[in-house]
Amino acid sequence: MKSTIAIIGATGKMGSALARKFAQAGYPLLLMGREQERLRELSSGIWNANCPSIEIVGCAKEAAWEADIIIPAVPYAAQATVAGHIKPVSIGKILISIANPFSERCDSLLPPQGTSAAEELQEVLPNSKVVKAFNTIFPGDFEYPSTEGVTHDSFIAGDDMFAVEIVSRLVRDLGFNPLVAGRLCVSRTLEGMMLMLNGLSHRYGYNGHAAWKVITRHEPIKIN
Amino acid sequence: MPQKVTGDDLLKVLLQVLLYICIMYDLLFQTVSAKIDLAEDEKEFCKSIFIPRKIRKKQYLLQEGDVGRYTAFVSKGCLRSYTVNEKGSEHIVQFALEGWWIGDMYSFLTNEPSKMNIDALEDSELLLVDYPSRENLFEKVPKFDRFFRLLLENNYIATHRRLISTISGTAEERYLAFANAYPQIVQRVPQHMVASYLGLTPETVSRLRQQIGKRG
Numbered sequence: 445m446k447s448t449i450a451i452i453g454a455t456g457k458m459g460s461a462l463a464r465k466f467a468q469a470g471y472p473l474l475l476m477g478r479e480q481e482r483l484r485e486l487s488s489g490i491w492n493a494n495c496p497s498i499e500i501v502g503c504a505k506e507a508a509w510e511a512d513i514i515i516p517a518v519p520y521a522a523q524a525t526v527a528g529h530i531k532p533v534s535i536g537k538i539l540i541s542i543a544n545p546f547s548e549r550c551d552s553l554l555p556p557q558g559t560s561a562a563e564e565l566q567e568v569l570p571n572s573k574v575v576k577a578f579n580t581i582f583p584g585d586f587e588y589p590s591t592e593g594v595t596h597d598s599f600i601a602g603d604d605m606f607a608v609e610i611v612s613r614l615v616r617d618l619g620f621n622p623l624v625a626g627r628l629c630v631s632r633t634l635e636g637m638m639l640m641l642n643g644l645s646h647r648y649g650y651n652g653h654a655a656w657k658v659i660t661r662h663e664p665i666k667i668n
Numbered sequence: 669m670p671q672k673v674t675g676d677d678l679l680k681v682l683l684q685v686l687l688y689i690c691i692m693y694d695l696l697f698q699t700v701s702a703k704i705d706l707a708e709d710e711k712e713f714c715k716s717i718f719i720p721r722k723i724r725k726k727q728y729l730l731q732e733g734d735v736g737r738y739t740a741f742v743s744k745g746c747l748r749s750y751t752v753n754e755k756g757s758e759h760i761v762q763f764a765l766e767g768w769w770i771g772d773m774y775s776f777l778t779n780e781p782s783k784m785n786i787d788a789l790e791d792s793e794l795l796l797v798d799y800p801s802r803e804n805l806f807e808k809v810p811k812f813d814r815f816f817r818l819l820l821e822n823n824y825i826a827t828h829r830r831l832i833s834t835i836s837g838t839a840e841e842r843y844l845a846f847a848n849a850y851p852q853i854v855q856r857v858p859q860h861m862v863a864s865y866l867g868l869t870p871e872t873v874s875r876l877r878q879q880i881g882k883r884g
Contacts, residue, residue, distance in 0.1 A: 445730070509722040510722045536718070536796070
């Protein structure tokens with residue numbers, strides 16, 4: 445039985461991209477957002493025979509309550525508020541931080557040195573299992589998880605090994621190659637990586653279509 | 669399929685949720701306090717262990733073949749656990765109403781795939797605990813060991829009664845024993861499910877209810 449995933453901010457670029465892919469991969473979904481009409485359009489647009497259910501939920505707390513895994517797909521600035529709303533019903537659950545906490549000019553990271561958006565989320569939700577994932581993927585690239593037969597890497601960081609394993613499975617189900625980068629503090633690096641990739645995309649004209657791939661001559665160790 | 673949500677619905681839901689957050693753990697603490705005394709800090713620790721999970725009518729908590737990671741306390745609603753045989757017949761193992769616990773204890777303890785399904789007969793609110801969290805609870809609040817031991821003893825007594833009743837009771841005796849012990853279940857669940865639980869046909873249960881009704 446696949447975990448039920450709540451996406452808060454489902455009509456945003458990342459939220460809708462994730463919703464589409466999770467629906468294709470057969471995950472029951474709870475979609476929450478502020479624009480009901482766009483949620484309805486999204487829901488009809490991504491509905492497919494694979495997907496056990498897509499429910500539109502009017503309130504972040506209700507969505508989080510019914511979920512096993514919660515993804516706040518909201519701007520970094522709204523993170524603390526959303527976390528506050530869902531806190532009592534997020535206990536013991538996996539929270540995926542997809543945030544890229546860029547400054548307005550996208551030239552620096554907003555969280556102070558020595559922390560990250562993911563760690564800040566963990567601090568507000570100490571009884572939840574925060575895992576960093578998907579932040580190193582451009583929203584438009586969820587439809588293209590590989591290039592010329594080479595699967596793109598998707599980095600994961602978290603302190604709870606069980607949660608990290610579950611999220612690795614999600615990443616694989618979406619067509620990417622999961623690489624566990626380390627504990628949650630490695631989110632600082634992952635958020636920095638996306639800042640850089642975003643900058644490269646502007647400088648070299650990738651147009652938001654660029655991905656990470658670790659290339660090695662060694663056969664990687666098989667991890668479940 | 670997508671649902672319509674209005675502004676009024678949002679307000680109602682928000683108010684409901686605010687109320688529920690306050691009472692989410694009330695029934696759990698009531699049930700626990702009936703057997704052991706909990707200090708405030710111990711209650712707070714409990715709140716950090718149990719996972720609040722809402723499920724809708726007909727949704728699964730556990731599907732056959734998955735590991736039954738969680739034991740669930742029912743704060744609100746009604747669930748059942750059941751097996752399905754090769755012919756597709758369902759046999760109900762257990763019902764759970766408010767204040768009751770439900771799970772696949774065998775799968776919970778062994779991590780082997782469950783042979784049971786658990787689904788909701790009504791929209792329900794649960795508090796879930798997995799094995800490592802429960803061990804952590806026993807370590808930090810040792811009196812919970814006593815609580816779960818008492819729960820297990822009661823479960824054994826109920827299971828023993830059910831076994832004796834099933835192997836040696838008449839259909840009428842079995843129905844009456846169940847209806848007298850658990851009238852709330854008879855009221856809330858469909859008759860054919862009561863039949864399934866008792867290992868009787870729906871027609872037999874219907875006939876028994878009529879006979880008993882006539883005798884009044």
